[in-house]
Amino acid sequence: MDVLYFAWVRERIGVPRETVDTDAVTVMDMVEELRAREDRYAAAFADISALRVAVDQQLADFDAPLSGVREVAFFPPMTGG
């Protein structure tokens, strides 16, 4: 699965995107997997209330299922306009 990071999430993790091999059922399961990997992930995902997630380029919740999903993106609340 392609996992993308934007803004300070990208800076904390150190890459804009990567391929993640995962059996995670939901977004939150994947967050737990990533947190357990390395400190930089634990730091980026320390407070998920400060994060937003998109699943296949649509805004989603952290309990969204990942079955059949190709792309997940994590980022802070958006500041457009």
Place this chain on the structure above:
Amino acid sequence: MRAVVQQDPFDFGAEAARFAADRRVSGAIVTFTGVVRDVAGTLEAMEIEHYPGMTETALTAMAEEAVTRWSLEDALVIHRHGRLAPGEMIMMVATAAPHRKDAFEAAEFLMDYLKSRAPFWKREVTSEGAGWVAAKETDEDALKRW
């Protein structure tokens, strides 16, 4: 209906004139332009990151919803990304409707949604350092009226 994300500057006058040209059923055209402002006098640049692919989809969906909800004849959204200097135009929206109330409301709806639901992230580069702009709770609250 047009929704565009681009790095290059846009010509506000030309875009507004083109949008307003040849209208027949619209008695009201509203335009709004957002500009990079330098509140503290230290801003060197505003860097805008976005999510290619999702941004275009999100802008198009917002413009389509505005057209449907306010029965617009047309809507236009242009939003830039990349490095912008103070005073540069960041984005514009335009709406065309039979009556001004619908045109104004649809434009406000688009501006509120662009702030909090379009995947852009602003980073301010100042003479004292750089930092990501935090989202405001008031911007999130603004969505509730729609």
